Amino acid sequence: MADLTSNFVGIKSPNPFWLASAPPTDKKYNVERAFEAGWGGVVWKTLGEAGPPVVNVNGPRYGAIWGADRRLAGLNNIELITDRDLEINLQEMKEVKQNWPDRALVASLMVPCEEEPWKRILDRVLETGCDGVELNFGCPHGMSERGMGAAVGQVPEYIQMVVEWCKKHSNLPVITKLTPNITDVRYPARAAKNGGTDAVSLINTINSIVSIDLDQMAPIPTIDGKGTHGGYCGPAVKPIALNMVGEIARDKETAGLPISGIGGITTWRDAAEYIALGCGNVQVCTAAMTYGFKIVQEMIEGLSNYMDEKGYKSIEDFRGMAVPNVTDWQYLNLNYVTKAKINQDLCISCGRCHIACEDTSHQAITNMVDGVRKFEVIDEECVGCNLCVNVCPVDNCITMEEMTAGSDPRTQKPIDREYANWTTHPNNPMAAVEPAE
Amino acid sequence: MATSNASIDIKAGRLSPDQYSKNFEDIHAPLTRHEAIVEADRCYFCYDAPCMTACPTSIDIPMFIREIATGNPNGSAKTIFEQNIMGGMCARVCPTETLCEEVCVRETAEGKPVKIGLLQRYATDHYMADIGSQPFERAASTGKKIAIVGAGPAGLSCAHRSAMHGHDVTVFEAREKAGGLNEFGIAAYKSTDDFAAAEVDFITSIGGIEIKYGTALGKDVLLEDLIETYDAVFIGAGLPYVNDLSIDGDDADNCIDAVKYIAELRQSDDLSKLPVGRDVVVIGGGMTAIDIATQIKLLGAENVTICYRRSADAMGASAYEQEVAQTNGVTIRHWLQPKALHVDGNMVNAIELEYTSGTNGSLSGTGETITLKADQVFKAIGQTPDDTPFTKTGIELVKGRIGVDENRKTSHAKVWAGGDCVAGGEDLTVASVEDGKIAAEHIHKTLMG
Numbered sequence: 010m011a012d013l014t015s016n017f018v019g020i021k022s023p024n025p026f027w028l029a030s031a032p033p034t035d036k037k038y039n040v041e042r043a044f045e046a047g048w049g050g051v052v053w054k055t056l057g058e059a060g061p062p063v064v065n066v067n068g069p070r071y072g073a074i075w076g077a078d079r080r081l082a083g084l085n086n087i088e089l090i091t092d093r094d095l096e097i098n099l100q101e102m103k104e105v106k107q108n109w110p111d112r113a114l115v116a117s118l119m120v121p122c123e124e125e126p127w128k129r130i131l132d133r134v135l136e137t138g139c140d141g142v143e144l145n146f147g148c149p150h151g152m153s154e155r156g157m158g159a160a161v162g163q164v165p166e167y168i169q170m171v172v173e174w175c176k177k178h179s180n181l182p183v184i185t186k187l188t189p190n191i192t193d194v195r196y197p198a199r200a201a202k203n204g205g206t207d208a209v210s211l212i213n214t215i216n217s218i219v220s221i222d223l224d225q226m227a228p229i230p231t232i233d234g235k236g237t238h239g240g241y242c243g244p245a246v247k248p249i250a251l252n253m254v255g256e257i258a259r260d261k262e263t264a265g266l267p268i269s270g271i272g273g274i275t276t277w278r279d280a281a282e283y284i285a286l287g288c289g290n291v292q293v294c295t296a297a298m299t300y301g302f303k304i305v306q307e308m309i310e311g312l313s314n315y316m317d318e319k320g321y322k323s324i325e326d327f328r329g330m331a332v333p334n335v336t337d338w339q340y341l342n343l344n345y346v347t348k349a350k351i352n353q354d355l356c357i358s359c360g361r362c363h364i365a366c367e368d369t370s371h372q373a374i375t376n377m378v379d380g381v382r383k384f385e386v387i388d389e390e391c392v393g394c395n396l397c398v399n400v401c402p403v404d405n406c407i408t409m410e411e412m413t414a415g416s417d418p419r420t421q422k423p424i425d426r427e428y429a430n431w432t433t434h435p436n437n438p439m440a441a442v443e444p445a446e
Numbered sequence: 447m448a449t450s451n452a453s454i455d456i457k458a459g460r461l462s463p464d465q466y467s468k469n470f471e472d473i474h475a476p477l478t479r480h481e482a483i484v485e486a487d488r489c490y491f492c493y494d495a496p497c498m499t500a501c502p503t504s505i506d507i508p509m510f511i512r513e514i515a516t517g518n519p520n521g522s523a524k525t526i527f528e529q530n531i532m533g534g535m536c537a538r539v540c541p542t543e544t545l546c547e548e549v550c551v552r553e554t555a556e557g558k559p560v561k562i563g564l565l566q567r568y569a570t571d572h573y574m575a576d577i578g579s580q581p582f583e584r585a586a587s588t589g590k591k592i593a594i595v596g597a598g599p600a601g602l603s604c605a606h607r608s609a610m611h612g613h614d615v616t617v618f619e620a621r622e623k624a625g626g627l628n629e630f631g632i633a634a635y636k637s638t639d640d641f642a643a644a645e646v647d648f649i650t651s652i653g654g655i656e657i658k659y660g661t662a663l664g665k666d667v668l669l670e671d672l673i674e675t676y677d678a679v680f681i682g683a684g685l686p687y688v689n690d691l692s693i694d695g696d697d698a699d700n701c702i703d704a705v706k707y708i709a710e711l712r713q714s715d716d717l718s719k720l721p722v723g724r725d726v727v728v729i730g731g732g733m734t735a736i737d738i739a740t741q742i743k744l745l746g747a748e749n750v751t752i753c754y755r756r757s758a759d760a761m762g763a764s765a766y767e768q769e770v771a772q773t774n775g776v777t778i779r780h781w782l783q784p785k786a787l788h789v790d791g792n793m794v795n796a797i798e799l800e801y802t803s804g805t806n807g808s809l810s811g812t813g814e815t816i817t818l819k820a821d822q823v824f825k826a827i828g829q830t831p832d833d834t835p836f837t838k839t840g841i842e843l844v845k846g847r848i849g850v851d852e853n854r855k856t857s858h859a860k861v862w863a864g865g866d867c868v869a870g871g872e873d874l875t876v877a878s879v880e881d882g883k884i885a886a887e888h889i890h891k892t893l894m895g
């Protein structure tokens with residue numbers, strides 16, 4: 010059995026699956042249920058300053074987009090940080106940590122951008138016995154208008170400054186949670202690193218209007234006729250989050266900085282992908298909010314099974330293995346030629362590959378062969394783009410096959426097995442004589 | 447077997463009142479909104495969709511299903527009505543298992559086709575409940591007059607399309623009610639809540655269609671006169687007669703024409719008044735045989751046996767239709783043909799059948815027989831045309847049915863025909879609708895040049 014235990018910046022947990030700071034971690038009741046179900050750790054719902062807590066709207070706070078059969082694909086929310094009293098939260102955190110000493114408990118924090126409030130809150134959370142703090146620089150709505158959350162996360166200098174305060178006033182590991190609502194995620198990551206953060210976690214939610222109510226003519230969720238942008242999460246954001254994680258993992262300045270991966274993680278496979286891109290652990294919110302806490306059991310079983318199959322004994326064995334293979338477009342091998350191939354035994358003749366290629370791509374799939382409805386790839390036309398693979402409803406029915414000999418029927422060029430990229434391509438006006446990198 | 451009339455058991459009211467309504471409710475409950483959306487999501491929006499090719503009226507199935515999925519059921523219904531103004535009835539009666547659903551790629555993929563028929567019903571029901579009248583506008587009046595014989599699926603389809611093109615339509619209908627077999631023939635559990643009549647109102651709501659009831663061609667009006675008075679004539683008179691068993695006793699009181707009995711059933715407002723035998727034998731292998739057997743069983747008959755002279759595969763009724771009968775408790779026996787009716791007075795009390803064998807179409811009796819007790823015998827061995835109204839005009843007939851070309855045009859320059867009365871048809875509601883539509887288009891083209 011693979012060893013799933015995790016040690017993330019000194020914070021130990023029986024598995025790398027944490028619940029992200031959000032409604033599932035807003036109180037003792039939920040968190041204890043999560044631990045009973047098997048979650049390795051939680052980042053408590055973000056705490057604010059002492060005093061009267063923030064208030065949430067009393068109308069709807071979520072919007073969503075769905076795939077077939079109303080499967081939740083993306084969730085959008087306009088919730089703020091915890092609306093419960095700080096003292097109650099701190100008391101409950103302390104109790105939970107006492108009851109569940111083997112699980113990770115991290116305090117998420119968001120206070121005004123001044124040194125004193127940060128020092129105060131850090132002192133308070135220390136009392137709970139928590140294992141670390143996460144700085145919430147990500148919340149894209151409600152708090153950012155008050156100079157917190159994403160408002161800080163969008164200014165690298167502020168990030169560095171706050172992280173420095175936190176390192177100065179606390180010995181707890183500091184995880185800096187980044188907002189995706191910026192142009193280049195490497196800048197806030199570098200700033201956090203320069204401030205001395207122990208790790209970054211990403212992504213927080215993405216600015217979004219999930220849809221417009223066409224009767225009320227207002228964004229959804231609609232509160233008394235008005236709506237506002239919210240934060241987007243769930244399966245739909247995973248590709249965006251993965252790219253950001255990859256950017257940080259392969260940036261020379263931040264390479265090696267521990268990353269807690271967040272965004273759309275729904276299955277063991279999603280988690281494994283984040284780990285392959287360098288994440289030391291993962292955090293989950295929407296999947297738990299959609300299906301309940303039990304999903305972690307599938308994640309644990311699935312990851313463990315995968316690792317056994319591959320012979321990985323621990324998370325560290327495969328962590329970051331995909332990072333060296335994330336490169337820039339210009340370094341992709343232009344001599345690598347593939348052709349789509351349709352498995353006629355699996356084909357159900359829906360014609361989608363044909364019409365996709367015919368209408369919008371390269372006219373490389375037949376719909377009729379000798380007067381019979383039949384879908385075959387025309388190698389002379391196929392550019393190998395794999396659009397057809399992605400629109401085919403049958404898994405593995407169309408595959409991309411590499412050409413290793415002969416010549417490409419489309420270009421008539423002989424297959425060259427030597428690596429050659431754009432940097433040396435004759436069509437590139439800036440071509441170097443020797444391939445770069 | 448010695449049987450006498452004393453033992454003939456025919457009774458009305460074999461069931462309790464709520465059993466009747468339960469037995470004759472919708473054979474397939476309509477989809478709820480939730481079910482429709484889940485099912486619509488299963489459709490792949492195929493290119494050159496096989497289902498569409500299989501539909502005799504070429505409904506754009508992927509499009510109408512997508513319209514359901516995107517929350518536009520009324521638009522979906524319009525897509526259906528554009529090709530098939532009787533989309534509502536077809537959704538109920540089409541043997542989808544041998545048409546669109548048979549070739550659905552999800553049938554190929556996992557043996558579970560998209561429920562096209564039920565989705566079609568969802569959209570058309572939604573439209574008819576929500577909007578009510580048919581969605582098309584009439585073109586400017588052409589001043590042309592078209593006579594249509596028969597207000598069945600073929601006639602009504604032709605009437606609607608012709609009215610749409612701006613022609614004035616007069617329909618001559620022998621009966622006092624329109625709808626043809628939709629009203630008088632289709633099994634009661636396929637067309638509940640008087641749907642056939644509602645659909646006639648829906649279709650004729652386009653305007654420009656006058657139906658003259660109780661006006662039979664050949665009796666109240668002559669084809670020669672119609673040809674004279676109108677710019678074009680369409681015949682959709684169906685098949686008024688049924689085949690006899692051609693054995694003695696065929697005319698006994700309880701040796702019954704299945705189509706006629708079903709018509710009575712369909713028009714009855716109190717099913718407990720219909721006479722139902724205890725032991726019932728049905729002769730035939732088509733949809734009519736299945737329908738009479740199933741319905742007589744649902745009316746409370748104890749033992750119902752369909753006897754068909756060939757194999758299960760050779761039956762006109764699809765495997766699915768056979769299953770419907772069987773799950774309702776009907777026994778289907780193959781390789782049996784009627785040999786003699788045991789008649790006492792004017793009542794049959796048993797039927798003797800001979801075993802048959804045959805290959806490649808040839809069929810012969812083996813000489814061996816069995817006798818089944820029968821309180822009622824139903825004849826469901828095919829309907830036949832009435833060619834008398836046409837003979838005088840010299841229209842070409844093929845085995846008594848009207849010969850037509852691909853435009854549903856007869857040998858007469860002013861006469862078109864479609865539905866069950868033409869040769870080479872499929873004897874389906876949907877095929878009759880298509881005939882009417884094609885004929886109307888060709889009439890329009892011919893009249894307008």
Ligand SMILES: Cc1cc2nc3c(=O)[nH]c(=O)nc-3n(C[C@H](O)[C@H](O)[C@H](O)COP(=O)(O)OP(=O)(O)OC[C@H]3O[C@@H](n4cnc5c(N)ncnc54)[C@H](O)[C@@H]3O)c2cc1C
Pocket residue numbers: 539540541595596597598599600601618619620621623624625626627628631632633636661662663664682683684685686705708733734737835864865866867872873874875876878
């Ligand atoms: C018992 C039974 C069950 C069936 N079940 C199904 C089913 O489930 N699904 C399916 O697709 N098909 C079914 N069919 C077949 C389907 O009903 C017919 O194919 C279809 O109704 C034919 O339409 P039509 O317009 O040609 O004829 P009809 O529906 O027969 O209509 C003909 C019309 O013409 C009128 N008429 C006849 N003679 C004259 C005259 N001389 N002058 C004026 N009017 C006249 C009739 O009164 C009638 O209104 C069934 C048929 C039967 C008998």
Ligand SMILES: Cc1cc2nc3c(=O)[nH]c(=O)nc-3n(C[C@H](O)[C@H](O)[C@H](O)COP(=O)(O)O)c2cc1C
Pocket residue numbers: 029030031032054055084086088089090091117145147148186212213214241242243244246271272273274292293294295296
């Ligand atoms: C309703 C809701 C409230 C959230 N509140 C917080 C919060 O208080 N603090 C925080 O750091 N992130 C918050 N998040 C963001 C999540 O922690 C997480 O970063 C994001 O949802 C992406 O992960 P997912 O795709 O697994 O949901 C919230 C998310 C949701 C859906």
Ligand code: SF4
Pocket residue numbers: 348349365366370371372373374386390391392393394395396397398
């Ligand atoms: S890979 Fe692209 S070009 Fe080739 S057949 Fe598929 S869709 Fe067409």
Ligand code: SF4
Pocket residue numbers: 351355356357358359360361362363384400401402403406407
């Ligand atoms: S998309 Fe797939 S299943 Fe559909 S026709 Fe193409 S290869 Fe066959």
Ligand code: SF4
Pocket residue numbers: 359488489490491492495496497498507508511549550551552560562
């Ligand atoms: S064949 Fe099936 S999946 Fe394809 S368009 Fe028709 S109903 Fe949809």
